[in-house]
Structure formats: structure tokens, C-alpha cells
Amino acid sequence: MSNPLRIAVSEERGDVPVTILHLTGDLDSKTYTDLESKADEALTKGSSRILLDLKGVTFMGSAGLRAMHSISKKLKSGSGGATLKLASPSDAVSRVLKTLGFDQVFDVYGTLDEALKSY
Amino acid sequence: MSRGACGAWRLKVKSQLDNLGRVRDFVSGQVLPDDLPGDGAGEFLLAVDEAVSNVMMHGAPSGDADIEVQFTRDPAALSVFIRDDAPLYDPTKVEGPGVIDSPLERSEPGGFGLVLIRRLVDELSYRVTEDGRNELVLVKKRA
Numbered sequence: 001m002s003n004p005l006r007i008a009v010s011e012e013r014g015d016v017p018v019t020i021l022h023l024t025g026d027l028d029s030k031t032y033t034d035l036e037s038k039a040d041e042a043l044t045k046g047s048s049r050i051l052l053d054l055k056g057v058t059f060m061g062s063a064g065l066r067a068m069h070s071i072s073k074k075l076k077s078g079s080g081g082a083t084l085k086l087a088s089p090s091d092a093v094s095r096v097l098k099t100l101g102f103d104q105v106f107d108v109y110g111t112l113d114e115a116l117k118s119y
Numbered sequence: 120m121s122r123g124a125c126g127a128w129r130l131k132v133k134s135q136l137d138n139l140g141r142v143r144d145f146v147s148g149q150v151l152p153d154d155l156p157g158d159g160a161g162e163f164l165l166a167v168d169e170a171v172s173n174v175m176m177h178g179a180p181s182g183d184a185d186i187e188v189q190f191t192r193d194p195a196a197l198s199v200f201i202r203d204d205a206p207l208y209d210p211t212k213v214e215g216p217g218v219i220d221s222p223l224e225r226s227e228p229g230g231f232g233l234v235l236i237r238r239l240v241d242e243l244s245y246r247v248t249e250d251g252r253n254e255l256v257l258v259k260k261r262a
Contacts, residue, residue, distance in 0.1 A: 002140030026143075029172040030136035059143065061168050062231040095161055099238050100231055 003058045005031035007038045012051075016119050019047040020112070024056030027064035027093075035067040039074070048080035051115050055088035060096050068106065083107055087115035130188045134179035134205065142171050142188055146199065149190040154197055155261060163259045166239040167199050169232040170210075170255055178205035178253070194261070196241070201255045202248060209245045210255065 005025040012018040019042045027035060039050055050071060057064075072084040085107045089097065097103040109115035130145040132138035146167050150160045167188070174186055189200040213233055236243060242258035 002143050026140065028136075028139055028168065029176055030139055059164075059168070061165065061172060062235050063172065065231055091158070091161065095158065095165060096235065099162075099235055 002026050005034055007034060009038065009042065012116055014116065014119065016049060017047070018049045018051050018116060018119055020051045020053055022053040022056065024058075026059040027057050027067070028059060028061045029063040032061075032063035032067040035064070036070055039067075039071040043074060043078070048075070048078055049082045049085075049119060050075060051085045051087055051112075053087050053112055054093045055090055055112075057090045057093050060090075060092045062096065062100075064093070065096055065100065065102060068102075072106070085109065085115050085118065087112045128190045132186050132188075133182055134175045134184040134186050134203065135182040136172075136175050138186075139168065139172060139175065142186075143168055145188060146190060149192075150197065154192065155259060159259060162239040163197060163199075163257070166236045166257055166259075167201070169236050170199075170201050170257060173210060173232055174201065174203050174205055174253075178203060178208055196258050196260045198259075199257045201257070202252045204252050207247060207251075207253055209253075211243055211245045 003025040005023065005027055008022040010020045010022065012020060021035070021038055023035070042050055052068070068084060075082045075084055087109045088111055089108060094103065097106070097108065107118070109118065128149055130142065132141055143164060146164050150163065154160065155163060171186060171188065174184070178184065184203050184205040187202040191198045210233060236257065240257045241260045244256045246254050248254045
């Protein structure tokens, strides 16, 4: 069954602040702009490190990759020059990343904890 | 959703992104657990989603075109026929990025949909139907 996309936002205050976007549902051609908008909100508020928690993504199309690509470029062009990090990708996310070779391009971590420790 | 005379299943939707989930539900509901090995079912669903998304976003973005999705199964393969009355367009003639060397350096982040389709199905073909519609056929072999 298709599932609406929901995005929850949390902040991790460790050695460096990290904004985490927790995605659940379908990231497709209709909803990818929701992800871009949430990331834009975080960037506008001053976030320089964004981590996507992807374990709850039930479907992802190339539009999801388009959103990740866009966020990554904005982060890199910012003053911090940070990279977008991806945590706990679901099978739906891994399918797209691996088919197009993006699993070797993005920083992908098996768990949220591993991703947070990498900062 | 309706069943045709030859046992093919069809879904008709308007060319609106709100209907993408219905298309996925239709296709995933037709594929049986032992139809395709490995991740084949997920791959086929992704390829169909990309093809229908292309029609909705680029072929008929105004949303007034009709899209028909037909699913068929035979011993050798699963097939999905996507027919629409948007302006005629053959996506199989589009040259996508072949080898994606430095994906994050691409200035335009789109354009991966056709690459995905080509990599996830065994056959991809296009024709204009007798009544003048686009018809894209995606075939996934069962073994």
C-alpha cells in the first residue's frame, strides 16, 4: 500500500549540531518537494549539517534522489561546506542508490548512531 | 480497475501525481510473491513508477490526459503497458547519462528516471497505438 510522506525534524546537540530529518512513507515524484522544503527550512534556520534518517521510507523513486542531490549541493555550497549524510536506508532507498551507483557517492551509514558518530 | 477479455488487468487514471500511489498499489497488487526472483518485484514497481511519473510530470503536466496501465503475466515474463493520450513522445529515443561518473557534480539533478527504467527491466519498447496514443511497454523476465 502506498503511504503518505511524513517528515519529523530533530536536533542533535553533540560536539557539532546536526539536524536530522526522519522520513516515513513514500518519497516519490509528488512528495520529493516536501523533503526539499524541509531541508530549505533547516538551512534557513542556520543548520549546516543535515542527516536523513531513511529507515521508514516505504518507496523511493528517482525524484527522491533528485531531492537528496539538491540538498547536498546546497550544503556543499554553504559556508560550512558540509556533506549530506544518509542513515539506515530502507530497501526502497537502497534499491535506487545501488542501481544508480549513488551508494558510493553519498555518505551512507547503517544506523543513525553510526552516522551521528561520524560528525 | 477492470479485467480485460484476455485476462489482462487495467487501471485508468488521470495524469495527476496524486494518482501515483494508486498506480503503485495496482502493480504491486498484481505481482505474486513467486513471480520474480530476488528483488525483482521491487525493481519492476520502481520502473513502472518512473515511467508513469514521466508521463505525469512531462508528457501531460496539466493533468488532463488519461493514462491506462495494463498488467499481463505469462510463463516467461511480466509486462506492463502504459498508454496515454498526451502529445506523442518516444522516451526510448532519449539518450540518458550512460556512465554516471560524478553524479553530485551534475548541475541538473534530474534525468535519472530513464536510466533506472533501462537498468531495471529486461525489455523497453515504444509504439503509437492504432488510436494514436503513446504506448510504452516494460517487460521483466521471470527467470
